[in-house]
């Protein structure tokens with residue numbers, strides 16, 4: 385298949401689901417992927433004791449522009465809190481020989497293919513070096529000690545590196561797994577960001593790092609595991625634009641990864657699509673026509689609706705720790721205020737200014753299909769960029785057909801809001817190269833995480849949906865041939881008591 389994949393867009397369409405043409409797949413539970421890595425550690429440190437959290441309001445946290453107090457240094461007590469909130473284990477269950485762990489983020493198929501590593505430059509009580517975050521054992525494993533390399537920014541404290549393990553997702557999703565690695569990591573990035581913000585720490589997402597250098601620092605075998613995003617935090621705010629290479633010289637012994645004997649099927653297309661994005665972003669320009677996802681002939685009533693900016697105090701930490709995917713939606717009307725909070729949460733993630741990735745982000749188009757929401761006509765809407773308004777594209781009830789498009793997951797038809805993540809993949813790639821695809825998928829995951837948390841805080845249900853008959857999805861919303869709907873997030877009222 386690889387000889388036909390020249391672009392991220394080729395990858396996307398070649399991994400489409402087609403009705404009645406999905407190859408049957410046996411889920412081999414004898415080789416269930418392990419969501420945590422194990423090391424023969426040269427040094428292991430239990431998570432530092434966390435101090436009591438200051439109560440934070442989720443909506444305030446969402447709306448804080450920028451983050452943290454410049455100059456504030458990263459302290460060990462913040463670290464455990466940040467890690468628990470970002471990717472902590474909230475429940476463990478065993479079925480037969482397999483343990484399943486719930487986390488503060490959702491993950492396609494519950495497979496949790498992402499890992500967090502730390503590049504510690506400066507943190508009191510910690511050696512400079514590279515660490516793996518073992519979220520099950522609540523400990524940090526020193527992979528290797530390091531020292532500052534010449535010219536490194538010594539005022540930067542910590543970088544979190546998020547990676548994805550191919551097999552963990554491919555076990556279920558096969559060639560389509562790269563999509564899920566990216567969406568999953570986006571959910572995790574946003575959780576990490578919010579946790580850092582709650583701690584008052586500066587942070588910046590970096591999607592343009594040097595993959596080879598970061599992989600070498602983390603001792604990653606790129607056939608199996610790849611870096612997807614870096615989040616820099618603490619110290620001075622890092623200026624965007626410079627390609628991040630890790631900035632550490634490693635020396636001395638190295639912790640060895642302990643690998644379980646397990647049959648891992650490899651899918652060469654996953655390495656191939658990853659390799660395509662490695663050279664970094666192309667420096668393109670954004671032509672408004674190439675961003676458009678709709679067919680030119682798109683008709684229908686055009687109206688602008690302002691959704692209210694609503695103040696709804698929601699306990700941030702409670703929302704994070706109680707978040708689960710809920711699908712038991714009911715069709716009763718959702719009140720306008722709650723719908724507005726959800727839409728505001730989704731539309732309020734503004735890209736950081738000043739980098740190529742910010743311009744590439746323009747290609748992520750957010751829509752929503754509303755049904756049974758007080759004060760809104762049922763229909764398919766797009767969010768107008770930079771404003772709190774919706775632009776109705778088509779009047780009507782889309783949730784029944786959407787549930788069929790989403791591999792006949794009937795429960796989707798009962799949700800009040802189905803958020804729609806779309807992009808003109810050809811336009812994106814022409815301007816920014818295949819790295820742009822990585823970016824918009826992760827940014828979609830970030831927005832989706834905000835919707836999950838806001839829904840949880842409001843006592844509503846929410847569930848991400850990555851399973852789509854891709855071409856049917858394109859047809860349902862009259863997308864042009866260059867554009868794809870690649871993620872849906874359903875939200876709305878559920879059975880039982882509401883907040």
Ligand SMILES: Cc1cc2nc3c(=O)[nH]c(=O)nc-3n(C[C@H](O)[C@H](O)[C@H](O)COP(=O)(O)O)c2cc1C
Pocket residue numbers: 486487489490491492493494495564567568571707708709710711793847848849850851
């Ligand atoms: C990218 C992504 C895609 C998902 N796709 C689906 C889906 O198509 N259908 C579904 O029922 N759940 C889907 N989920 C939800 C996961 O099944 C759920 O997060 C996982 O089982 C863990 O459960 P929890 O979220 O309740 O902790 C998806 C989640 C993510 C993050």
